[in-house]
Amino acid sequence: MKLVTAEQMREMDRQAIEDYGIEGLVLMENAGRGAAAVLQRRYAERYPGPLLILCGKGNNGGDGYVMARHLQAWGWQVRLLALAAPQRLRGAAGHNAAIASRCGLPLLVAEDEAALTRLLQQQNDCRLLVDAIFGNGMTAPARGHYRQALRWLNASGVPVFAVDMPSGIDATSGAVLEEAVRADCSASFACAKIGQVSMPAAAYGGALEVVDIGMPAVLQAAVPARLCLVEAADAQALLPRRTSDSHKGVCGHSLLLAGMSGTCGAARLCAEGALRGGSGLVTLAAPAIAQAQLTALAAEVMTFTVPASKDWEPFDGDQLSGLLAGKNAVAVGPGIGWTPASGLLLKRLLGCCHVPLVVDADGLNVLSQRPELLQGSRPAALVLTPHPGEMARLTGLTVAQIQQDRCGVASAFARRHQLVLVLKGARTVIAAADGRVWLNGTGNAGMASGGMGDVLTGLVAALLAQGLAPFEAAVLAVYLHGAAADLCATTGAVGYGAMAVARALPQARQNLQTAGIPRPEGGS
Numbered sequence: 001m002k003l004v005t006a007e008q009m010r011e012m013d014r015q016a017i018e019d020y021g022i023e024g025l026v027l028m029e030n031a032g033r034g035a036a037a038v039l040q041r042r043y044a045e046r047y048p049g050p051l052l053i054l055c056g057k058g059n060n061g062g063d064g065y066v067m068a069r070h071l072q073a074w075g076w077q078v079r080l081l082a083l084a085a086p087q088r089l090r091g092a093a094g095h096n097a098a099i100a101s102r103c104g105l106p107l108l109v110a111e112d113e114a115a116l117t118r119l120l121q122q123q124n125d126c127r128l129l130v131d132a133i134f135g136n137g138m139t140a141p142a143r144g145h146y147r148q149a150l151r152w153l154n155a156s157g158v159p160v161f162a163v164d165m166p167s168g169i170d171a172t173s174g175a176v177l178e179e180a181v182r183a184d185c186s187a188s189f190a191c192a193k194i195g196q197v198s199m200p201a202a203a204y205g206g207a208l209e210v211v212d213i214g215m216p217a218v219l220q221a222a223v224p225a226r227l228c229l230v231e232a233a234d235a236q237a238l239l240p241r242r243t244s245d246s247h248k249g250v251c252g253h254s255l256l257l258a259g260m261s262g263t264c265g266a267a268r269l270c271a272e273g274a275l276r277g278g279s280g281l282v283t284l285a286a287p288a289i290a291q292a293q294l295t296a297l298a299a300e301v302m303t304f305t306v307p308a309s310k311d312w313e314p315f316d317g318d319q320l321s322g323l324l325a326g327k328n329a330v331a332v333g334p335g336i337g338w339t340p341a342s343g344l345l346l347k348r349l350l351g352c353c354h355v356p357l358v359v360d361a362d363g364l365n366v367l368s369q370r371p372e373l374l375q376g377s378r379p380a381a382l383v384l385t386p387h388p389g390e391m392a393r394l395t396g397l398t399v400a401q402i403q404q405d406r407c408g409v410a411s412a413f414a415r416r417h418q419l420v421l422v423l424k425g426a427r428t429v430i431a432a433a434d435g436r437v438w439l440n441g442t443g444n445a446g447m448a449s450g451g452m453g454d455v456l457t458g459l460v461a462a463l464l465a466q467g468l469a470p471f472e473a474a475v476l477a478v479y480l481h482g483a484a485a486d487l488c489a490t491t492g493a494v495g496y497g498a499m500a501v502a503r504a505l506p507q508a509r510q511n512l513q514t515a516g517i518p519r520p521e522g523g524s
């Protein structure tokens with residue numbers, strides 16, 4: 001599903017009105033009525049009691065007035081609480097506030113904290129609340145009685161329905177502007193905004209529904225697919241196809257450089273990810289000291305012993321080049337340590353690897369200490385898979401700064417260093433050097449456990465080895481990884497572990513392959 005920024009949404013709105021002659025009032029009518037219909041469908045049976053709509057001073061408030069009129073006509077007991085006097089509202093919003101008043105809808109006005117405190121005390125009987133305070137136009141944290149209203153909504157203990165998006169989120173970055181409403185459901189208009197889908201804001205919006213407001217199809221089609229929420233159809237289109245005469249020689253050979261004494265589990269999980277991800281052949285290179293601990297490795301995985309007395313040293317350039325021969329993709333990092341020896345390994349590998357390379361975990365920590373390695377000679381296709389902590393080390397930003405603008409930070413890094421950046425976490429971001437930023441929709445909170453990233457690293461390598469381009473391999477890997485975890489979570493939401501996710505990958509791939517997904521017109 002394509003996503004838009006707040007700016008793109010405003011521009012679409014402007015073009016619909018100015019270039020296509022669709023009145024702003026018509027768009028607002030469609031928006032308000034559409035949102036009311038979503039509310040009616042989702043809540044009519046459960047919450048038939050009084051409903052309070054809090055309206056702000058802009059068009060989001062205007063949508064609230066339209067909703068009030070329709071919901072009243074459908075039998076709801078509706079009250080309006082205006083945080084800005086209706087006569088102050090301009091354009092379509094002012095027009096709809098006046099209509100609501102003429103329709104006799106009960107309207108309270110609170111333009112300061114004292115008035116709001118007094119009026120809110122009379123609303124304890126409300127069974128459902130509607131947040132029509134701020135939408136796409138929110139640019140700064142709410143203050144004064146606006147902030148008070150946001151806090152009251154959150155403390156109410158009553159479900160909140162958000163018009164367009166919860167008040168208090170930045171529609172482009174997904175940042176929470178200090179205080180945001182926690183909604184049970186959001187009805188977005190025309191398109192989903194990236195900030196509604198990206199963390200942390202996505203956790204505030206509840207169930208997301210996109211309402212058709214009559215935006216011309218040509219305007220929607222003109223939005224580039226630069227920002228996207230990866231859904232099953234997107235992932236399915238990327239699956240590498242096999243024919244009945246496929247053999248291991250055409251399904252790629254992945255080389256994994258992972259593990260050392262004490263961290264062999266990371267190597268095993270990475271190898272399992274590559275194997276279950278469909279790599280025709282998998283070779284795991286690990287130091288001699290680690291080999292004894294790798295006996296539990298899947299029998300299908302070949303091993304190479306790094307001729308070292310101690311972890312990864314010495315592993316010279318010629319030996320490395322020999323190891324790379326015949327491989328189609330390489331992954332490096334899980335459990336290799338954050339040592340001068342692993343630094344040397346990274347330097348040599350970046351210099352002599354001519355196939356796509358995935359760097360994860362300790363490999364990323366090495367890069368954060370030696371950023372010059374990204375400037376020098378390196379493979380054309382590079383995929384980095386940091387979690388927010390590793391991203392903080394790579395960029396010098398704090399984790400909080402990264403989490404406030406996950407897409408922006410990931411995209412800037414991918415563009416600057418001309419690589420694919422996978423920023424892990426809920427709603428993993430996959431950013432390409434050309435500006436594409438896709439967000440993943442699969443996965444669950446049970447994935448917050450050690451070893452998940454190691455499986456993903458092996459899986460990305462496997463898909464690269466099967467011939468996918470780096471961005472596509474990263475997108476599909478992240479999708480399948482989350483889908484496999486979702487399968488695991490069906491029998492226990494927490495504690496299934498990373499190995500179980502690796503072993504569920506074939507089923508996740510099969511499910512995706514056979515899913516009957518409606519294709520857009522012209523699709524294959």
Ligand SMILES: NC(=O)C1=CN([C@@H]2O[C@H](COP(=O)(O)OP(=O)(O)OC[C@H]3O[C@@H](n4cnc5c(N)ncnc54)[C@H](O)[C@@H]3O)[C@@H](O)[C@H]2O)[C@H](O)CC1
Nearest residue numbers: 013027028058059060134135136137138139140141142164
């Ligand atoms: N997408 C569409 O085509 C349509 C969207 N609609 C609705 O319109 C809003 C966006 O409306 P807008 O008037 O631009 O902004 P808001 O209502 O979100 O904000 C109101 C107002 O408040 C100002 N403001 C921003 N931040 C703050 C702050 N922290 N404190 C005080 N005031 C603030 C801002 O400058 C605005 O002027 C969209 O979400 C939809 O709900 C149309 O109804 C249909 C077409």
Ligand SMILES: [K+]
Nearest residue numbers: 131134163165
């Ligand atoms: K809102």
